[in-house]
Amino acid sequence: MSKYPLQKAIEVAGGQSELAKKINCWFADKRLGKKNLKQQHVYKWINHPSGVPTVPPEYRLAIEEITNRVVTVRSLSHDIYPQEIERNENAA
Incomplete structure (x- = not known):
């Protein structure tokens, strides 16, 4: 599994x-x-300059639906839910 949801x-x-x-x-x-x-x-x-792949908010729902929820809005929203980065790193 990819370390970051965008890669997935x-x-x-x-x-x-x-x-x-x-x-x-x-x-x-x-x-x-x-x-x-x-x-x-x-x-x-x-x-992204932060070192963490970052999807602009307006595209997050589209990605969730395109991937059939394999990648969720929440997992793409590390700016709102920073703990998601930790979870993804632990899953890798």
């Missing part, structure tokens, strides 16, 4: 580009506006 989401989606495409489709299907995410955006999330 990328694995489930089939890569960084696929995750970006699936997020774009999720927003289109929900009629929540057009998103133009690219692989580069996902790469920036992985390489």
Whole structure:
């Protein structure tokens, strides 16, 4: 299992580009506006300056649904639930 939930989401989606495409489709299907995410955006999330992969809040629910709850909003929300990082490190 990946140390960080974002890495697990990328694995489930089939890569960084696929995750970006699936997020774009999720927003289109929900009629929540057009998103133009690219692989580069996902790469920036992985390489966040904090050292912990960080997903912007507006994409967390999309990732939860895309991964069929393999990766949850809570696990992606280490800024709100810092203990999630510890849990993921212990699970690795």
